[in-house]
Amino acid sequence: MDTPVDTTAGTPATRVIVMGVSGSGKSTIGALVADAMGFPFLDGDSLHPLANIHKMAAGIPLDDSDRWPWLEIVGDELANTKAAGIVIACSALKRSYRDVIRAKAPDTIFLHLDGSLEVLGSRLEGRSGHFMPPALLASQLATLEPLGKDENAVVIDISASITELLAQAVAGIELAAAR
Numbered sequence: 001m002d003t004p005v006d007t008t009a010g011t012p013a014t015r016v017i018v019m020g021v022s023g024s025g026k027s028t029i030g031a032l033v034a035d036a037m038g039f040p041f042l043d044g045d046s047l048h049p050l051a052n053i054h055k056m057a058a059g060i061p062l063d064d065s066d067r068w069p070w071l072e073i074v075g076d077e078l079a080n081t082k083a084a085g086i087v088i089a090c091s092a093l094k095r096s097y098r099d100v101i102r103a104k105a106p107d108t109i110f111l112h113l114d115g116s117l118e119v120l121g122s123r124l125e126g127r128s129g130h131f132m133p134p135a136l137l138a139s140q141l142a143t144l145e146p147l148g149k150d151e152n153a154v155v156i157d158i159s160a161s162i163t164e165l166l167a168q169a170v171a172g173i174e175l176a177a178a179r
């Protein structure tokens with residue numbers, strides 16, 4: 001007998017993590033990408049346990065044990081979406097952090113907003129009203145592990161304008177989602 005075709009199966013959701021160090025533009029570009037693609041946007045900063053926010057605001061870098069529970073929450077949000085897609089801003093600095101997310105949502109696309117110390121530093125110095133002190137940038141860069149070739153990756157250079165980055169991000173995500 002022929003295997004029945006499941007006509008109720010829809011296209012899988014497009015799950016995107018906008019990753020990178022502090023000041024790379026995750027919140028800014030992530031919100032715009034989500035809006036352009038018609039997906040909900042979640043800022044990973046709002047998913048941190050409060051203790052993590054207090055720690056960063058005090059100028060103390062998070063360690064692995066601070067980040068594990070937060071990454072589980074991020075992964076759950078991706079995996080449980082009922083929308084056609086979802087975009088979450090989350091630093092996801094180490095490969096092992098991305099593995100936690102992938103364990104929950106294996107098809108996640110990681111969009112890395114990549115930039116030099118100089119560009120990142122000037123973006124952070126120009127930002128006001130944010131809990132994250134620019135002094136933590138060095139530890140963020142020291143922790144960052146670039147995406148591997150085997151990861152579902154899109155990498156863009158943040159030195160371009162916001163309009164240009166939005167176009168590059170959407171094009172890259174659409175390509176990755178079609179792979």
Ligand SMILES: Nc1ncnc2c1ncn2[C@@H]1O[C@H](COP(=O)(O)OP(=O)(O)OP(=O)(O)O)[C@@H](O)[C@H]1O
Nearest residue numbers: 021022023024025026027028123127132160161162
């Ligand atoms: N392409 C760009 N050109 C100029 N300014 C930018 C660009 N992208 C982001 N910015 C500005 O840089 C600053 C940092 O961006 P944003 O807050 O989105 O970074 P972030 O990665 O979410 O940081 P954090 O992880 O600390 O929350 C903001 O003031 C934002 O307006």
Ligand SMILES: O=C(O)[C@H](O)[C@@H](O)[C@H](O)[C@H](O)CO
Nearest residue numbers: 021022023045062091092132
């Ligand atoms: O992993 C981390 O150290 C944190 O996620 C930070 O990256 C902050 O959340 C963010 O950069 C500040 O907004």
